[in-house]
Structure formats: C-alpha cells, structure tokens
Amino acid sequence: MRGGRSWAAVVAVAVLLGGCSESSNDEGDGTGKPDGPGPWPTDAVKDWSAAYGLGAGVRSVGVDEAHNVWLLRGDEIGVLRPGDSAPTWTRGVGQAAGGFGRDKKALGSTVICGGEAGRAYVGYHTYELQREVPDKPHAYVPAPGEPHHTQARFDEYQKGDLDVVRLGGDGQVELEEHLWRSVGVSGGKQQLGIRNTNDFHYDEDRSVLTCQRVMRGRDRGDVYIGTNHGVTLIRGLTYNSHRHAAWYANGDSLQAGFNWGLGIGPDGEVLVANDWMVGILQPNGVLEDFDRERTWDGPVPWTYKGHNAQLNSLEAFDYWRAIARTRQGVTWVGSRDFGLWRMDVKDRSSANYTRVTTLPSDNVTALAATDGGEVYVGTEDAGLWRIEDDGQTLSAVSEVKGEHVLQLVYDPTVAPAMLYVLTDAGLTVLREE
Known part of the structure; x- marks a missing residue:
C-alpha cells in the first residue's frame, strides 16, 4: 500500500x-x-x-477465501457477499441461540474470522472457572466416574469457545458445529468444545479474544485464536490447544x-x-x-x-x-x-x-x-x-x-x-x- x-x-x-x-x-x-x-x-x-x-x-469483521465479508453484532451474524447491496443478517446461531448470560452458553460474542469459502469462526467469552477440586488447578474438570465429578462442572466445557458457521444458499448463516475435535488426547467423541489438547481434564481456553487467518504461504487457511490462556491453532474443524508466552511466579505458578x-x-x-x-x-x-x-x-x-x-x-x-x-x-x-x-x-x-x-x-x-x-x-x-x-x-x-x-x-x-x-x-x- x-x-x-x-x-x-x-x-x-x-x-x-x-x-x-x-x-x-x-x-x-x-x-x-x-x-x-x-x-x-x-x-x-x-x-x-x-x-x-x-x-x-x-463489533468485528472477517473475510473468507471467497471474499465474503462476515460481520458480528452481538447475537447477530451478517454476511455481505460479492454483488450484494446489503448484508444478510442471522440472529441466534450456535452459542448465541439461547441468549447471553452467566447461565447461558456465553456472556457475549467477541470476534469473527473468515475461513475457507463460505465458512467463518465465531468467538465467545465467558467467566473464568474457580477452583472446585482439591489440589487441582482452577480449570480442572473431572470426567464422569472420576472423584469430584459433577454434571454442573462438566457442563462448563460447553461455555464460551468457538462456533464454526456456514453460509447457506439463501444468505442465512447456519451452525456447522461448535468446535470440539482436538488433534491430541482430547479428541474423543464427546462434543464438548475446546479442551487442553495434552490433557482433556483442563478447560483453560474458555474465552476467545481475537483471531487471525493465515492468508498465504504454506499454512494458508489455518486460523489462530488468542484466548484467556494462550494461542490455539485451528485447521478446518480440528484444533491444537495451546501455546502461551508465560512465566512462573515463585518458581511454580504459571x-x-x-x-x-x-x-x-x-x-x-x-x-x-x-x-x-x-x-x-x-x-x-x-x-x-x-x-x-x-x-x-x-x-x-x-x-x-x-x-x-x-x-x-x-x-x-x-x-x-x-x-x-x-x-x-x-x-x-x-x-x-x-x-x-x-x-x-x-x-x-x-x-x-x-x-x-x-x-x-x-x-x-x-x-x-x-x-x-x-x-x-x-x-x-x-x-x-x-x-x-x-x-x-x-x-x-x-x-x-x-x-x-x-x-x-x-x-x-x-x-x-x-x-x-x-x-x-x-x-x-x-x-x-
């Protein structure tokens, strides 16, 4: 430029x-x-x-590989396609379907990032988890059958995180899925949202703060998100979470x-x-x-x-x-x-x-x-x-x-x-x- x-x-x-x-x-x-x-x-x-x-x-804008322009406004997602005179808006998709609040899937939407043609990634934020399990970090979530497991705690996995959405033929936006496929041990078959790739017990990346799509080069199409805990890499519908520029206080507190x-x-x-x-x-x-x-x-x-x-x-x-x-x-x-x-x-x-x-x-x-x-x-x-x-x-x-x-x-x-x-x-x- x-x-x-x-x-x-x-x-x-x-x-x-x-x-x-x-x-x-x-x-x-x-x-x-x-x-x-x-x-x-x-x-x-x-x-x-x-x-x-x-x-x-x-509040946020993104562009996908087909140059569709994606817009985020609270619980609404807009898409402006080449040739359109105005965007088409869709309300209440995915995490936004039940409204926002502490007892909902998210406190609010944050950012939208384009993906492959007709696809976008929508981020949400929620509150930080408090410590509930003795001798475990605050983000630790016991699985069913493990000590201290509760359904309420397990349901926390569903909050915040990232939706993958698709553009329908009528210009309306549809939920493709709430991102859940980890490349690591958290892959499984439970559609629970983003969990730590190296240990599925940890729900550290709960709020998406920013996103970037790689526009060119070897990794073109990859999407990175910045969260409340680090940076997660997403390729299509699969993620690897996470890396962070971190330091230790008192030698042991990350x-x-x-x-x-x-x-x-x-x-x-x-x-x-x-x-x-x-x-x-x-x-x-x-x-x-x-x-x-x-x-x-x-x-x-x-x-x-x-x-x-x-x-x-x-x-x-x-x-x-x-x-x-x-x-x-x-x-x-x-x-x-x-x-x-x-x-x-x-x-x-x-x-x-x-x-x-x-x-x-x-x-x-x-x-x-x-x-x-x-x-x-x-x-x-x-x-x-x-x-x-x-x-x-x-x-x-x-x-x-x-x-x-x-x-x-x-x-x-x-x-x-x-x-x-x-x-x-x-x-x-x-x-x-």
Whole structure:
C-alpha cells in the first residue's frame, strides 16, 4: 500500500527511532502475486457502512477465501457477499441461540474470522472457572466416574469457545458445529468444545479474544485464536490447544495472561502478545506439533519470548493488545495503557523496545503491517494512524471516521490489497498500490 498521500492527513511527525535491517526475503514469501483485484470496488477509500447499509453496532469483521465479508453484532451474524447491496443478517446461531448470560452458553460474542469459502469462526467469552477440586488447578474438570465429578462442572466445557458457521444458499448463516475435535488426547467423541489438547481434564481456553487467518504461504487457511490462556491453532474443524508466552511466579505458578495481541508475520511466524509478554513462534506446518512446548527447541520453537524491561518489571502488566511485524523485520506492539512500541529483537529472550511518543494516545487497539512496509495503528481515542515504510514518519489517516478503532484486517490476496478498518463510526476499506 504505497504511493500517494490520499489516505494520510497533513499532520506528520518524525518518530525518533533507529534504523531497521533488511529482510532476507525481499520478494515476499514465495506464494506468487495476488489474483487480481477481486470482486470488490477498488476505490482508494470507501465507506462500506454507508455504501452497503451495514448499520450500527458491528463489533468485528472477517473475510473468507471467497471474499465474503462476515460481520458480528452481538447475537447477530451478517454476511455481505460479492454483488450484494446489503448484508444478510442471522440472529441466534450456535452459542448465541439461547441468549447471553452467566447461565447461558456465553456472556457475549467477541470476534469473527473468515475461513475457507463460505465458512467463518465465531468467538465467545465467558467467566473464568474457580477452583472446585482439591489440589487441582482452577480449570480442572473431572470426567464422569472420576472423584469430584459433577454434571454442573462438566457442563462448563460447553461455555464460551468457538462456533464454526456456514453460509447457506439463501444468505442465512447456519451452525456447522461448535468446535470440539482436538488433534491430541482430547479428541474423543464427546462434543464438548475446546479442551487442553495434552490433557482433556483442563478447560483453560474458555474465552476467545481475537483471531487471525493465515492468508498465504504454506499454512494458508489455518486460523489462530488468542484466548484467556494462550494461542490455539485451528485447521478446518480440528484444533491444537495451546501455546502461551508465560512465566512462573515463585518458581511454580504459571502466569499466562490474556492473549489479546495476535498476528501473522511476513514469513508465517505467529506473533503473540499478552498482558505480560511478547513472543514469536515459528510453526512447522504440522498441526500435531503446535502445542509441544520446548521453548527454544522442538518442532515449533519460540524465536523470541520476553518482556519489555524498559517499561516494567516482569511481574507488572504491560497490557499488550496488538502486534504486527514488517518485511524489514521490525515488530510493533501496542499497549492498552502504555501506547505504541517498536521492538527490535536482540536474541531469543531480549529486545530493545522504543516508545513512539508522538502518537497522541496511550491506548493502542489494533495493528496491521502491509506488504508496502507501512504499519497501521488503531487507537481507542484518537482514530487511525500510519507509520510510513521508512519506519519513522507517523501520520493520521483522516479519511477514516471514528475515534475508536475496533479492528484492522489486512487482505493481501487481492491487488490492490485491502485493509478493513472497523471503528465506532463504521467500516471503511482502504485500497492502494
């Protein structure tokens, strides 16, 4: 997304940061060029809420392989298909069928992510489990026939988690299934939702906070979700849960953090940012290997896992909410309370963090890195901003309405590439070479 200044406001300031190293893969990830412009308008800036009558209250947006655009609004799922003048809405699908509440399947919906053509993944959140079994962690759920088993506790497996939905021929959305097939020992035949892949007794991933679909490369089509405990990989209808950038308090108490920040790097690396730590995972394409934690070794190693020592001690929350990485190898992370930071990795466990003091907000909600080298920065109270491909110049994107940026979705599978910008004022799509 390079070229003219039609997206940026006249306000531009220099971000006083160091230089960046060049990537060894200047031509991209070897997947070839995008397949043309796709089925949507190629306007450099287009207000989709106005053009397609999206209405108010959309909280999440996703796009599937067929370029159907999925919208999430409370207990409603909308689909805008190429050629449609407005989305078709369906209410009460899956976890939302009985309404929301503590005694329901979920407290509310959170995020939607496109999958293969005509499929999407819908996330929900619920409360954290309390300890009920002596000498077991809070998320431990006894199976039928085991000590301390109760049906009420066992039913907790059904709450929160992720629905897989399908687009019907009439534009309506139907539940395909509530995700339950684990690649590991939790596979079984009980359709109970997401459980820990390595031990079915644990219901640690209960709330889905964010999602990312791999748009290209070897792992194209894989979906990652960030949860209240870590990051889970989904391939079709099967999951492997989970990995987390975690640390131990007092030597034995695992501190995982809510995983709000999630991204896919230019070479397919998985970018992780939770309340405490930042991490970069290098997947190997084998679903069964994803949860095999050996830190720096093993089939899916951390190429970086650490915390921002320039900001806080490890014990203090950094409140990371977003993460993105450029083709030049620069990683950007955004905090709810401490603004935008550039992260230059030194080794596998340490990095130099530099705060961008010129961003007029301490609350970063979303980040997206483009193939052109720019990084888009969504804030909670100051709208959308852009870091140019020089890694230094910051400018406000005044063409996008709204102060609160809810989500950024970058689709490089078309040319010009598309950046979906969802704010409190609606959905805007940016396209530019």
